[in-house]
Amino acid sequence: MKAPLIALLPLLWAGPALAQHDHHAPAPADPHAGHDMGAMAPEPSSEPPPLPDRETAAPSAPTDHLADRIFDPAAMEQARAVLRQEHGGAQASQVMLNLFEYRAGSGADGYHWAGEAWFGGDIDRLVIKSEGEGDRHGVESGEVQALYSRAMGLYTDLQVGVRQDLEPRSRTYATVGFETLLPYWIEAEGAVFVSSKGDVLARAEGAIDWRLTQRLILQPRAELNFAAQDVAETGTGSGLSDAELGLRLRYEVRREFAPYVGVAWGRRFGRTADYARAAGEEVSDTSVVLGLRAWF
Amino acid sequence: MRIPSGALDRRRFLQSLAILGGGAALADLLPAWARTAQAGERSPAALSGEDIRLTIGHTSITVDGRASHAVTINGTVPGPLIRLKEGQTVRLHVSNGLEEETSIHWHGLLVPFEMDGVPGVSFPGIKPGETFVYEFKVKQSGSFWYHSHSGLQEQVGHYGPMIIDPAGEDPAAFDREHVVVLSDHTRVHPHQIFRRLKQQSGAFNFQRQTIAGLLKGRDQTLAERLEWGRMLMDPTDISDVTGAAYTFLINGRGPKDNWTGLFAPGERVRLRFINAAAQSVFNVRIPGLKLTVVAADGQHVRPVEVDEFQIGNAETYDVIVRPVEDKAFTIVSESVDRSGLGRATLAPRLGMTAEVPPVRARPLANMRDMGMDMGGMDHGDMDMSMRNPDTAPQVPLGPGVQMLSPMAVDRTGEPGQGLANAGHRVLVYRDLVALEPNPDQRAPERSIEIHLTGNMERFMWGFDGRKFSDRPPPYAFRHGERVRVVLVNDTMMAHPIHLHGHYFELAFGPAGHMPRKHTVIVLPGGRVAFDFTAETGDWAFHCHMLYHMHAGMFQVFSVRDGQGEGAR
Structure with missing residues (x-):
């Protein structure tokens, strides 16, 4: 199939070939053309040829494709689709287990996880988030979010979707939130949740990586939860319901595999603390954590 | 890029060959032009003529003693040296032995657009099992190269050098020449590298500013760091992919392999540097030798003598050196972010080496x-x-x-x-x-x-x-x-x-x-x-x-x- 095309070549040649200048025309006597191997100072540069006072207008962008005249246009169309895909259209993904740790402290010992996965392009992504905690008796609290994420700013993604709590009560929320990178490389996220029963909750999180060495990283981290009303079923009081501060030191064996140690301090506030006290639970809790941060 | 099971078998076979046959088998995995030249050879071996056949395939290559998978042209990385003459017509028959599409772009050549080799722009690409014939008249001379314009094949070995001899006399006279192809090699799949960069753009940077460095008074001051941090700019972000993932190659050989080019003292040696790297800019120098640059991107320039030059991806520089002493010299291609270097040797005899300078502090x-x-x-x-x-x-x-x-x-x-x-x-x-x-x-x-x-x-x-x-x-x-x-x-x-x-x-x-x-x-x-x-x-x-x-x-x-x- 290619053979007839090749036969056409001499014809196609005429245009470009005649116009392409023969730059190997013998040079006129050039005082610098000698091949003395010594250093030669460059001449002072002269100004480039000047642009005219009135530049010609640019032609409008053609909508045809010259290769279609030589090759099968359908094959070219297919190749153009691949070309776009291969030059900016690639999809990527990341599964990030941010916290995956064992906690030993003043309260009951247990485990805690917080992770996120994304799939998609530069602008539009599917984001799955999950966090929760538990102990040897099972999961104490746990939630999963499925979100559509859209890059809205240089460092900010807007996220909307649903949150499903599995424990302590099965509950579904509509979610609107964001993730962003603030000046000084502070990673921040926030979200508002509206449950199917009309309860409104909110959450704000922030973390920063302080790079002690190339692989040793100290990460302060904070999470605050808010509620617009009391939710007796889940023991949540209105206002600032609880806060958790953490300081974790991780060692990046590889960027994507980093064991860590740290401390976490949690406190319940206001009505939430009252609910906890009534249930015989601690209001504040300090633990030593041992965990792994991993992504792929 | 999938590796078919057949290719894996062949890869194991070649690995065992390399183990059994040692050096001899290894030499076969290099193109003829990049094998250490015999003292009498003035120019590297090349494919010439009006019909040149190139086959793209999967091969296992060995770099610094470690085997990895490569996409190769006629079975080697870099591909064969193609040597043409200004004014000739050439037909390059490119056969695709991969399970995916491929292509070759003749970098820097003035060809009709349909021979330029970019799938989706100049032609539809070369499907698996197909042969495409590129045909054009050679209208220029100098040092060039060729490479895939499909997917990320260039990262895994799909590149090779090309020399076009001038129709008349070459204004840059030389007694001997070597092609010096600089590249970056990784055992990580290129799609995986790309994914890493999307996941965390600094994933390969292990030369960032640290608090330990601040305490030792290195790098930026605290005030500067805060100012840059406020703007979310990282001054150490020089290369996206670094020596953490790359081995820097010269003519397909790692620093330990130490590719060696021969010379006789007093000869004018023309070195044709080509940066065929996927993502690396190099600083090139040969400690002890002045480099007289006689051509850039295949075009003659008035000779200019320097000690070092930076070469961006796809640029070429022709350099003449004149070693007069009976000793070895190290060719250094240092990655711009100073995360590693490529190393080769110019020597009067095989087996001679010169000191390899340490990597300098990163900018x-x-x-x-x-x-x-x-x-x-x-x-x-x-x-x-x-x-x-x-x-x-x-x-x-x-x-x-x-x-x-x-x-x-x-x-x-x-x-x-x-x-x-x-x-x-x-x-x-x-x-x-x-x-x-x-x-x-x-x-x-x-x-x-x-x-x-x-x-x-x-x-x-x-x-x-x-x-x-x-x-x-x-x-x-x-x-x-x-x-x-x-x-x-x-x-x-x-x-x-x-x-x-x-x-x-x-x-x-x-x-x-x-x-x-x-x-x-x-x-x-x-x-x-x-x-x-x-x-x-x-x-x-x-x-x-x-x-x-x-x-x-x-x-x-x-x-x-x-x-x-x-x-x-």
């Missing part, structure tokens, strides 16, 4: 790289000016445009990143003066400005704020018109920009002898102006950093005959 980007070298100006309103839409009204300010250099400056008189204080003479673009008169000495009729844009945090790259996948209209030109193109780098990284099918003249130098190139590095926060004469065709125009191109930094120059609006 830090500065305010000039941010396009805002404002001297004593008040930095108070800097954030305002970093993304002022008036700077480039044609650029939509989406998430892919981290900044618009408010004061991009012409940096063609500066050595590349990190070489300002090298302590010896480093080539700058303004040293280059075309030896032959420029073929078209007309002044440009018009100018266009193209912004190189990106968001380093999201690893998004494009031209004028758009990725190629966003379907921007092509840049349009009329056949034969002379246009000045001004490239403005609005990012903190260097971009080697390549225009297919043309030479362009950098807009400086003595009248009629402006340096001609096919690829030019635009330094961070810098601008480069060039004039070119448009040739009919659809031509790829892109950053030659493979992963920047893959992320979207690709466009098309559409050149049509006639004065009509877009008509041919």
Whole structure:
């Protein structure tokens, strides 16, 4: 199939070939053309040829494709689709287990996880988030979010979707939130949740990586939860319901595999603390954590 | 890129060969031209003639004693040296032995657009099992190379050198020549590298500023760090993919393999340097030897003697050295971010080595790289000016445009990143003066400005704020018109920009002898102006950093005959 095309070549040649200048025309006597191997100072540069006072207008962008005249246009169309895909259209993904740790402290010992996965392009992504905690008796609290994420700013993604709590009560929320990178490389996220029963909750999180060495990283981290009303079923009081501060030191064996140690301090506030006290639970809790941060 | 089971078997077979046969088997995995030359050979072995056959396939290669998978041309990395003669006609029969599409682009060659080898622009690509015949008349001479323009095949070995001998006498006389192909090699799959960069753009950077460094008084001061941190700019972000993932190769050999080229003391040795790396800019030097640059991108220049030069992806430099002592010299290709180096040896006899200099301290980007070298100006309103839409009204300010250099400056008189204080003479673009008169000495009729844009945090790259996948209209030109193109780098990284099918003249130098190139590095926060004469065709125009191109930094120059609006 290619053979007839090749036969056409001499014809196609005429245009470009005649116009392409023969730059190997013998040079006129050039005082610098000698091949003395010594250093030669460059001449002072002269100004480039000047642009005219009135530049010609640019032609409008053609909508045809010259290769279609030589090759099968359908094959070219297919190749153009691949070309776009291969030059900016690639999809990527990341599964990030941010916290995956064992906690030993003043309260009951247990485990805690917080992770996120994304799939998609530069602008539009599917984001799955999950966090929760538990102990040897099972999961104490746990939630999963499925979100559509859209890059809205240089460092900010807007996220909307649903949150499903599995424990302590099965509950579904509509979610609107964001993730962003603030000046000084502070990673921040926030979200508002509206449950199917009309309860409104909110959450704000922030973390920063302080790079002690190339692989040793100290990460302060904070999470605050808010509620617009009391939710007796889940023991949540209105206002600032609880806060958790953490300081974790991780060692990046590889960027994507980093064991860590740290401390976490949690406190319940206001009505939430009252609910906890009534249930015989601690209001504040300090633990030593041992965990792994991993992504792929 | 899938590796078929058959290829794996072949790979194991070759590995066992390498183990059993040792050096002999290893030598077979290198192209003939890159095997250490016999003392009598003046030029490396090459494929020549009017019909040249190239087969793309999977092969296992061994670098510094470790085997890895490669996509190869005629079974080797780099591919065979193709040696042509100016004025001849050549038919290059390229057979695809892969399970995916492939292609070859003849980098820097002035060919009809349909022979340029970019799938989706010049032709449909070469399907598995197919053979495509590239046929063209050779209209130039010099040092060139060729490589895949499909997927990320270039990263895994799909590249090779090409020499075109001039029809007449070569103005740069030499007694012996060696091709020196610089590249970067990794055992990580290139799609995985790209994914890592999207996940965490600094994933391969292990030379960041640290608090330990601050306490020792290294790098930026606390105030500078806070200022850069406020702007979310990392001054150590010099290379996206570093020595943490790469082994830097010279002629397909790692630093331990130590490729050796021979010379007889007193000979004028022409070294044809080609940067075939996917994502690495190199600083090249040969301690103890002066480098006389006689050609850039295949075009003769007035000889200029330097101690070191920086070579961007896809650039070529021909250098003449004259070692007179009976001793070995080390060819050093140091990665621009100083995360590693390639090493080879020039020696009178096999087995001789010279000292390998340690990697020098890594550079830090500065305010000039941010396009805002404002001297004593008040930095108070800097954030305002970093993304002022008036700077480039044609650029939509989406998430892919981290900044618009408010004061991009012409940096063609500066050595590349990190070489300002090298302590010896480093080539700058303004040293280059075309030896032959420029073929078209007309002044440009018009100018266009193209912004190189990106968001380093999201690893998004494009031209004028758009990725190629966003379907921007092509840049349009009329056949034969002379246009000045001004490239403005609005990012903190260097971009080697390549225009297919043309030479362009950098807009400086003595009248009629402006340096001609096919690829030019635009330094961070810098601008480069060039004039070119448009040739009919659809031509790829892109950053030659493979992963920047893959992320979207690709466009098309559409050149049509006639004065009509877009008509041919």
